Amino acid sequence: MNKENIYKQLTKEIPNSKVYINEPMKNHTSFKIGGIADIYIKAKTVEDIKYILNYVKNEQIKLTIVGNGSNILVKDGGIRGITMQIDLDGIHINEETVKVGAGVKLATLGIALKKEELTGFEFAAGIPGSIGGAVRMNAGAYGGEFSDIVEKVTCITPEGIVKELEKEELQYSYRHSRFVDTNEIILYATLKLEKGNEIEIKNKMDELMLARKTKQPLELPSAGSTFKRGADFYASKIIEEAGLKGFKIGGAQVSEKHSGFVVNVDNATAKDVLELTQYMKKVVYEKFGKELELEVEIIGE
Template structure:
């Protein structure tokens, strides 16, 4: 089935849904890189996700689930099939005592501010992570000694047949930047988190301190996808890259950040190929000099 036929079917089946055709993915990623998605779908509710997912399965159409796009490197050719973007349309949140129950489209920065408002501690580490809750659960996002697995009690997902499945913290099999979500092709829709009662001023002070650390150490003024590489056991990726003499190295407009070598930044018009070439050189140089294999933390997707 070609792109034109898929688009016609989607328009006919779901005339009221919001679809963007041939939408440049650079408009939807923090890296500001990526070619067009055949169809970008932004659901308004969980029922819409289930309907589109069911149709994709029935017709054997490729689909990809994304959140805020803060950890993605999309190919220059773009993405074939359907991209389902779970964003602010699915960001409802409620607070019940020490518990926060939130839909997966909410940004972590917003979620941490809600926790602060209710004097709940435990989410401070996430206040500067640019992603959405769904993406953070999928990769067990973490920073400054905290991880999502530390606070999550229950995760609700859409399964392969459109059914709702619940997973406890233990069933999620959280690891370093991993969970069962990708492996089982699940879609996170809602998360329950348990925090602790704290002091508003103490929580705010810690969040401010972490914000200051990020501003000082990370290249927040340029598009990137955060840390490019996972932390190798016993090492720090950024230090290895800097010690290998690669700080500032660039291919086209993709550059190893001069502020933090663990980040690759987009100086303006970087392509996916620029970034991939830079990643290969970094991996080879670090492997040759230190015998350490750097694995990408950024998720590389799209047509090759």
């Protein structure tokens, strides 16, 4: 089926979700980079997600899942088939237990938890992702990570079966969970927090946000830390020691403020970023014998 027909059919069949055709992925990524997605869907209900899973299976269409686009680099050729952003809303607070939709932004949840005087989430409030992306990546910062607070996850398999998984089943480790190795889609996460004090929570969030603003190039598009922390080294430190700070290929640059970030300084293409990261890996390996591993995920063609 051609994409015009897919677009027409989906617009009719899943009216609660927004469907786009030939959608530039630079509009949906914090890097502001990426070719077009043939079909892009902001999925707002579990029923619509089920519909799409069934649809791609029947029509044999490739499906790509995204959240808030803050840890991905979409290649310049774009994404074929259907790209589905999991955009489920909802924050349900019951004492210290919080059930939250995969599409909720961490910043939005941070504001709600501060108001409800629930503590334990402060580390995450400045991470520009969605709950789905953060649960999958075990996102973390300033001594905390998602595995500290996730109690349960509701997910859906590619076959459309909804499952509830307990923390022990999530296989959490550094920037990893079972969802990295399976095609399960995160729908909801249940978090366990503790009773706190609004002023103290606010002060902690402000302190961490200030630390981010001071150290990270938040004024430029990026996907956060480009590489993972190594077993015995910090990527940013070793990149700086390799003399790469400020190094540029095309519109992509090793941030002058934080060598762990590659930033889009001048309409960078994905090709610029990939060439730059390859070069960084090569120089670091030649100088120190250490392998840099990408934290940012590359999708598309």
